[in-house]
């Protein structure tokens with residue numbers, strides 16, 4: 001059974017059809033990049049998967065359960081997914097540790113369990129030395145690592161990333177590409193990663209879906225789409 005399956009997914013906004021009959025199978029632990037130019041429907045596809053918007057036609061099936069259809073959409077909080085935005089969206093008044101632990105605290109886990117999970121993820125994301133700082137005291141790359149750690153610590157079934165590196169400068173972007181791949185190799189969450197940057201998709205993806213005008217035009221592993229580097 002596929003981890004996430006998009007079946008004939010279509011989303012219309014008035015006269016604009018943002019996503020046109022997209023079908024895609026994502027296997028457990030796979031990292032799939034939705035790649036394509038601005039306006040091709042990547043973010044709309046991701047927001048459909050997250051449940052922020054409802055499809056005009058088609059279905060989203062996760063773990064064999066229909067989460068989205070024109071008849072019925074399970075709200076975002078009823079899906080076991082974490083989403084990361086380009087803007088990081090960290091709480092400015094909380095430290096790094098508090099930001100990362102937030103999702104565990106609202107799940108009312110045991111203090112000891114929270115501490116253990118927090119310690120592990122801070123170590124993995126190389127954030128131990130920054131645990132007591134506030135987001136305003138961090139660089140863009142550091143903030144993005146916090147945002148990744150915060151998404152991963154709750155152990156979601158599915159991780160959704162929307163242009164996670166677009167606010168970083170070129171050097172950091174490159175470093176973070178490898179960082180994301182490293183974290184993925186360690187945690188193996190089923191991941192949908194939206195980017196317009198071909199190099200980002202090449203470095204991180206198991207599978208690339210090239211989108212254009214709302215459709216998936218090409219689908220395959222990076223070496224199949226762009227040739228071996």
Ligand code: ADP
Pocket residue numbers: 035036037038196197198210212217218225
């Ligand atoms: P540029 O350097 O001008 O951005 P690219 O080769 O990166 O040119 O491609 C421009 C856009 O077309 C990119 O957004 C990319 O995602 C998309 N694209 C690149 N290669 C392909 C391809 N093989 N099939 C479909 N779309 C592609």
Ligand code: ADP
Pocket residue numbers: 013016017018036037038039040041042043044045
């Ligand atoms: P991408 O993420 O690839 O840049 P989007 O999914 O954001 O593309 O947008 C796809 C198309 O849908 C674009 O033409 C965009 O203008 C349109 N669109 C996206 N969101 C809305 C909305 N809320 N209302 C109307 N049109 C929208």
